[in-house]
Amino acid sequence: MVDSQLTLTPVETVACCSPLTAEPLSAERAERVAPLLKALADPVRLRLLSLVASHADGEACVCDLNDAFDLSQPTISHHLKVLHEVGLLERTKRGVWVYYAVRPAALRDLGALIGGVAA
Template sequence: MAEPLSSEQAGQLAPLMKALADPVRLRLLSLVAAHADGEACVCDLNDAFDLSQPTISHHLKVLHEAGLLDRSKRGTWVYYRIKADVLAGVAGLLGGVGR
């Protein structure tokens, strides 16, 4: 990094990192990103885990509330999409670490 994080940057980054610190949520984020059209519903993600649908929905809600996923409701299903700009910002802040 050319400069250390400011207090404001650290404050913005901390909730995102906290949401990503869970292995299930990290995997969910990668599954949504890799899904066709970069969008997936809970019904598309359940089989990848040995967890109940409400538990998967809870983890997706945490990612959404942290600002990492957008969501839209269609009928009875909620579809999730990666917020690429947010992930790019996280990557940009962390990209210089260790150089």
């Protein structure tokens, strides 16, 4: 199986502004960041990421998340797979269940890129 996880490069932040406003993004960096933003642009995936991040012990399986949505388990699993493939979630299999946890480094890198915009 090919690991399609996106590897983010840590970015330096400046006290007054984010790298996004400090200088134009290179085409290469934009190509790396766009899949993350695209994955998070879906309301279900954004909620799933939040639910996993705020779940007890910082991890959750599909069985923990089903009740929060009026969606089938396969649909929820598909959205979790998308978040995993772009590198926002880690997953581990335990028996028949797959548990998901947020990759803190991915969120920090994304936050550093778009956060801290001066008013």
